[in-house]
Amino acid sequence: MRGRRVFAAGLSVLAALLLSAAGSGKGSGKGSGKGGGKPKPPVKTQPANPAPGSGTLVKPAGMKEIPTRHYRIWTDSAGDWSATTGPRMDAFRDALGKTLALPWPATGGSCVVRIFKNTADFAGYAKKSASRSFSYSWSSAPGMCEVIGFCGPTGAPDPGPLSHECVHQYLRARVSWPSPWLNEGLSELFESSEVSANGTLSPTPQRGWLSRLRSVSPQSKPLSLSALINLDDAGWDRAGPDGYAAAWGLCYFLWTSPNPARREMLKRSVLAMSPGAAKDANVRPAADAIRSGGDPAALDKEWRAFLAEAWKASLPPSPFPVPPPAAPAKKGPAGKNAAPPAKKPPPTEEEGEEG
Numbered sequence: 266m267r268g269r270r271v272f273a274a275g276l277s278v279l280a281a282l283l284l285s286a287a288g289s290g291k292g293s294g295k296g297s298g299k300g301g302g303k304p305k306p307p308v309k310t311q312p313a314n315p316a317p318g319s320g321t322l323v324k325p326a327g328m329k330e331i332p333t334r335h336y337r338i339w340t341d342s343a344g345d346w347s348a349t350t351g352p353r354m355d356a357f358r359d360a361l362g363k364t365l366a367l368p369w370p371a372t373g374g375s376c377v378v379r380i381f382k383n384t385a386d387f388a389g390y391a392k393k394s395a396s397r398s399f400s401y402s403w404s405s406a407p408g409m410c411e412v413i414g415f416c417g418p419t420g421a422p423d424p425g426p427l428s429h430e431c432v433h434q435y436l437r438a439r440v441s442w443p444s445p446w447l448n449e450g451l452s453e454l455f456e457s458s459e460v461s462a463n464g465t466l467s468p469t470p471q472r473g474w475l476s477r478l479r480s481v482s483p484q485s486k487p488l489s490l491s492a493l494i495n496l497d498d499a500g501w502d503r504a505g506p507d508g509y510a511a512a513w514g515l516c517y518f519l520w521t522s523p524n525p526a527r528r529e530m531l532k533r534s535v536l537a538m539s540p541g542a543a544k545d546a547n548v549r550p551a552a553d554a555i556r557s558g559g560d561p562a563a564l565d566k567e568w569r570a571f572l573a574e575a576w577k578a579s580l581p582p583s584p585f586p587v588p589p590p591a592a593p594a595k596k597g598p599a600g601k602n603a604a605p606p607a608k609k610p611p612p613t614e615e616e617g618e619e620g
Contacts, residue, residue: 321409322377322409322411324337324339325339327341328340328341328379329341331347331351332375333351333352333354333355333375334355335354335355335358335375335376336351336354336355336375336376336377336378336412337375337376337377337378338350338351338377338378338380339377339378339379339380340379340380340381340382340416341381341382341386342380342381342382342416342420343382344382344416344420344421346416346420346421346422350421350422350424350427353424353460354378354427354428354431356460356464357427357428357431357458357460357466358431358435359464360458360460360461360464360465360466361431361432361435361455361466362435363464363465364455364465364466365531365532365535366532367439367532367535367536369435369438370438370439371438376410376411376412376434377410377411377412378411378412378414378427379411379412379413379414380414380415380416380422381413381414381415381416382415382416383415383416384415386415387413387414387415390413391413398426399412399413399414399415399422399423399426399427399429399430400412400413400414400430400619401413401430401433401434401437401619402619403433403434403437403619410434410437412427412430412431412434414426414427414430425456425457426456428455428456428457428458429452429453429455429456430452430619432451432452432454432455432456433448433452433619436448436451436452436535437619439535439538439540440538440539440540440542440547441540441541441542441543442498442542442543442544442545442546442547443535443538443547443551444494444496444534444538444547444548444550444551444552445496445497445498445500445501445508445512445548446493446494446496446501446508446511446512446515446551447512447516447531447534447535447538447551448619449501449508449509449512449513450512450513450515450516451516451531452619453509453512453513453516454468454513454516454517454520455468457469468517468520468521488504488507488508488511489565490515490555490561490564490565490568491552491561491565493508493511493512493515494515494548494551494552494555494556495548495549495552496508496548497545497548498544498545514571514572514575515568516531518567518568518571519531522567526558526559527558527564529558530554530555530558533554533555533557533558534551534554534555535551536554537550537551537553537554538550538551
């Protein structure tokens with residue numbers, strides 16, 4: 266009961282913070298063009314192509330380069346945002362390793378951060394014309410890791426998505442194929458974090474994702490703890506927005522739990538994954554690290570209590586409204602049900618893409 270009261274009190278405070286953020290219009294989310302911290306599932310991108318005959322990315326003639334301690338920023342924007350964005354990205358990268366108590370592995374050189382002045386140029390390069398999300402193209406080849414983004418209405422890139430992609434880079438530098446829920450959940454958890462005075466990150470509430478949890482929890486069956494941590498890449502794609510919300514929720518739940526052993530589960534999950542494992546091979550080890558952290562039944566009970574409290578909290582409307590129930594199938598002329606609609610082909614998979 267004490268744990269439930271702690272969670273309930275914590276979520277009450279969280280709800281107040283979220284409502285305050287909603288009133289002020291502040292928040293961080295993917296794509297500064299959307300604003301307000303409204304989350305959305307990212308669209309997969311094509312990996313960036315190297316110059317012909319080259320194994321590294323080549324800076325276009327129309328872009329200037331701003332080097333930092335960890336990155337090479339390429340941009341066609343004349344804004345002065347790089348004077349603050351570069352140092353902030355360096356500080357965030359340092360703080361992430363310190364916060365998780367897992368130092369950065371060698372990344373084979375600086376990562377390119379390609380920021381376009383115009384979203385149309387970004388969309389053309391990223392080959393996702395309808396997307397306004399940042400992306401991270403990773404590669405095991407030195408000089409081929411790249412964050413792709415754009416300048417928002419303020420004339421500068423949104424720091425939230427840059428931080429999100431930095432977490433992807435951190436995990437991809439450790440393992441080629443991290444478990445999907447951990448890869449996206451940790452990225453969502455830390456993307457709105459600021460670096461504290463002691464050089465660590467303190468995740469701040471993201472009203473969009475908690476609001477999403479609130480909308481999916483009672484009206485549709487939320488992903489159980491076991492189902493979430495056992496999702497492979499194909500299952501993650503099928504889960505859609507609910508998967509992203511649940512992954513953020515699980516990481517937030519573990520990180521902010523009054524039980525310190527819960528936070529350690531995230532670190533153990535990262536350590537359990539094998540660097541050279543093939544696609545989907547790290548799903549089981551990361552899940553086992555969660556299950557071995559204590560009584561699985563007790564953990565699942567705490568997780569469901571967290572979801573229940575998220576539903577009770579007074580939160581802003583979800584950015585992902587729950588769709589109405591599907592209409593019953595129409596009857597054909599012979600009295601038989603009409604043929605079901607054709608299944609959409611599975612999405613093509615591109616290696617090394619993040620949202």
